[in-house]
Amino acid sequence: MISVQQILQELKQKGFRVTKIRTALLSLLLHHNTVPLSAVEIRSQLKQKHTHANKTTIYRELHFLIEQKIIQEVPFKDKRKHFELALREHHHHIQCKKCGWVGDVTREKEIQSIEHYIAKKSKFLVTEHSLQFFGLCQQCQ
Numbered sequence: 001m002i003s004v005q006q007i008l009q010e011l012k013q014k015g016f017r018v019t020k021i022r023t024a025l026l027s028l029l030l031h032h033n034t035v036p037l038s039a040v041e042i043r044s045q046l047k048q049k050h051t052h053a054n055k056t057t058i059y060r061e062l063h064f065l066i067e068q069k070i071i072q073e074v075p076f077k078d079k080r081k082h083f084e085l086a087l088r089e090h091h092h093h094i095q096c097k098k099c100g101w102v103g104d105v106t107r108e109k110e111i112q113s114i115e116h117y118i119a120k121k122s123k124f125l126v127t128e129h130s131l132q133f134f135g136l137c138q139q140c141q
Contacts, residue, residue, distance in 0.1 A: 004030055007070060016068075024051040025061050029071060029085050036074040036082035036093065036102055076102070076132065096137035105133065 004026045008018045024046055029037065037045070043058050053061075062083055065071040072086040076095055082102065092105040105111065111131065119126045 002030075011068065014068075020051065021046075021053045021057055022061055022064075024049065025058075025065070026070070029083065033085055035104075036076075036084040038080045038082050040080075042083070075130070092131045092133070094133045094135070096140050097134050098136055098140040101137045101139075103137075 004023065007026055008023060011022075012018060025042065028042060028045055028049075039055070039058055039062060042062075043053065043055065046053060046058075062071065066073060066083075066086075069086055071083050074082040074084055074093065076082055076093075092111060093102055094105055095102045115126060115129065118124065
């Protein structure tokens, strides 16, 4: 797994500044690497760690990190944008329709085999896909 320092070093080599907010944001996303976070959650968690940033700064940093292909936007049914590290393998998510909790699907090999089956059976070249599962988490059932 890549470290925050490695990411920051790559950004420095490309001529970008290493700011307190950028460092804290990357650290937060790396720490929560199995759960995509919304901008509101990011801001709240940064504030809890005594790193204060206004909404505009958060969105500007998120946009910058997306442009650099360090993070990616994960769309969910609730229309809120969620963000996670783009440096992970392709994976899928589950989301609670009641409380909004998000988690990773753990049976990726089975999903990959379904994708290969669909491609082979339909003679269709799959270039990308999006698959999400919605329901109720254990707490909300």
